[in-house]
Amino acid sequence: MATSLRQEVADALASAGLKPLHRFGQNFMVDQAAVEALVTAVAAGPGVRICEIGPGTGILTRRLLDAGASVLAVEIDQGLAGLLTATLVPRGLQLVHGDCLASKTRLHPAIEAFAAAGPWHLGANLPYDAALPAILNAIALPRPPESIAVTIQREAAERLASRPGADAWGASAAVLQAGGTPRILRRLGPSCFFPRPRVESAILVWHLERPLPEGFGAFSRTVFAYRRKVLPGCLADAGWTRAAAHAACTVAGLDPARRLESLDAPELLALHAALAAPTAPLSEPHP
Numbered sequence: 592m593a594t595s596l597r598q599e600v601a602d603a604l605a606s607a608g609l610k611p612l613h614r615f616g617q618n619f620m621v622d623q624a625a626v627e628a629l630v631t632a633v634a635a636g637p638g639v640r641i642c643e644i645g646p647g648t649g650i651l652t653r654r655l656l657d658a659g660a661s662v663l664a665v666e667i668d669q670g671l672a673g674l675l676t677a678t679l680v681p682r683g684l685q686l687v688h689g690d691c692l693a694s695k696t697r698l699h700p701a702i703e704a705f706a707a708a709g710p711w712h713l714g715a716n717l718p719y720d721a722a723l724p725a726i727l728n729a730i731a732l733p734r735p736p737e738s739i740a741v742t743i744q745r746e747a748a749e750r751l752a753s754r755p756g757a758d759a760w761g762a763s764a765a766v767l768q769a770g771g772t773p774r775i776l777r778r779l780g781p782s783c784f785f786p787r788p789r790v791e792s793a794i795l796v797w798h799l800e801r802p803l804p805e806g807f808g809a810f811s812r813t814v815f816a817y818r819r820k821v822l823p824g825c826l827a828d829a830g831w832t833r834a835a836a837h838a839a840c841t842v843a844g845l846d847p848a849r850r851l852e853s854l855d856a857p858e859l860l861a862l863h864a865a866l867a868a869p870t871a872p873l874s875e876p877h878p
Contacts, residue, residue, distance in 0.1 A: 596650060597621040597785050603648040603678075609670045611786050616718035617668070619647045620742065622783035625794065626651055632740035632776060632796045633714030635660040640711040642702055642736070644691040644725055645718045647671060649679050655714065656682050663705045665691045691725055698728045706732050713739045719788075722747055723763060730770045730799075731808050738798045740776070745791035748775050752795070755855050762815040766808050768856035771800040810863050818852040822862075825851040831866065839865035 600619045604610060611617040620626055629651060633641055637659035646652045646664040648671065655662050656679065663685040666672045672688035680686050687701040697703075705711060706729070713729050713736040722743040729736055752773045753759035767773050776794040781787040817825040822845060826836035840847040842865035845858060854862065 595621070596623055596626070600648050600650060600785055603674065607670060607674045609668075609674070612668060615645075615668055616720050617645075617647065618716075618719075618784040618786060618788045620650060620716045620783060621785045622779065625742065625777070625779055625783050626654060628776060628794055629714055629716070629740050629742070630654050630658060632794065633712045633738060635714070640705070640709060641714050642705055642711055642729075644702075644713070644715040644721065646675060647716070649675055649684075651714070651716060652679055652684060656684060661685075663687065663701065665689060665699055665702060667691070691721055692728070695724055696728060698725065698732070702729075703732065706734050706736070710734075710737050712736050713741065716742045719744045719747075719790075723751075726751075726797075727763060727766055727808065730767060730797075731803055733802075735770060735799055735802060738796070739773075740794065740796045742779060742792050742794050745778060745793040748773075748793035748795040755853050760852060761818070762808075762811040765811050765815070765854075765856050765859050766803065767797065769801075769807060769811075769860050770803050771797050773797040804860070804863060804867070806867070807860065807863050810866075811859060814851055814859075819850060821850055822847050826866070835866065842868070 600621055635641060635655045635658035639660045641655055641660045641662050643652055643662055643664045646666050652662060652664055665687045666675060667690050669688060672686060675684065675686050687699065689699055691699050693699055717725060726739060750759040751764050751767050752775055753764050773795055776796045779792040813829045814825055817828045822840055823833050823836040827833050837847055839862055843861035845862060
């Protein structure tokens with residue numbers, strides 16, 4: 592009888608004298624269909640370069656390597672890093688023991704170097720606490736991933752895939768959608784993980800359509816703080832002059848009577864470009 596993924600994870604942990612650590616948000620994926628969906632969504636194949644954050648016992652990692660992918664895995668747990676060193680590094684896994692985030696706005700230097708070296712993809716069962724900053728920092732890199740296929744908390748996935756007018760629409764969704772179109776591939780219940788989390792999860796996929804202009808993430812976070820205001824008032828509170836706000840609306844083809852929260856990602860990109868134009872009569876925006 593074939594061993595279940597749940598038993599495979601339990602056996603691997605037991606053999607190394609380890610157990611899931613709550614402080615690292617360890618909920619290991621044990622659903623075969625979900626693992627295969629991630630492998631397919633990230634287009635794993637010979638020579639495909641994939642970064643995996645939080646590989647755990649290597650359930651997904653092993654299947655990516657089996658497909659011929661070149662994998663960089665970043666694992667914060669020293670015990671799991673030791674397990675992977677013994678089991679998958681001999682198979683060619685590039686392993687980094689450390690936090691995937693160097694700071695709230697920077698990924699681990701090894702991920703940045705991996706991204707700079709050539710086309711790459713992000714495929715992972717992401718720890719919930721690191722999911723949003725990992726995704727948003729990845730797409731803001733000079734060479735963003737060609738695609739993303741990750742499991743994250745369902746609420747976060749729905750927020751990233753939301754549209755203007757929805758309560759969940761905000762800076763994170765706008766930034767992600769400025770670079771490509773996210774969609775929820777499938778929803779995952781707690782039974783898909785070991786140990787079972789207290790929340791629902793989802794597989795979120797995204798494909799690169801355009802690199803983000805420099806500063807767009809910070810711009811989005813700033814203006815969404817005044818999301819319910821009409822554009823001149825929003826931009827004035829964010830640090831621009833009203834003259835600059837009206838001029839930018841004209842250049843971007845936006846009605847100044849609209850509220851910031853009604854703008855979709857392409858409109859926000861147009862507004863950002865208009866405000867960043869060298870000839871725009873700007874005051875200094877708030878940091």
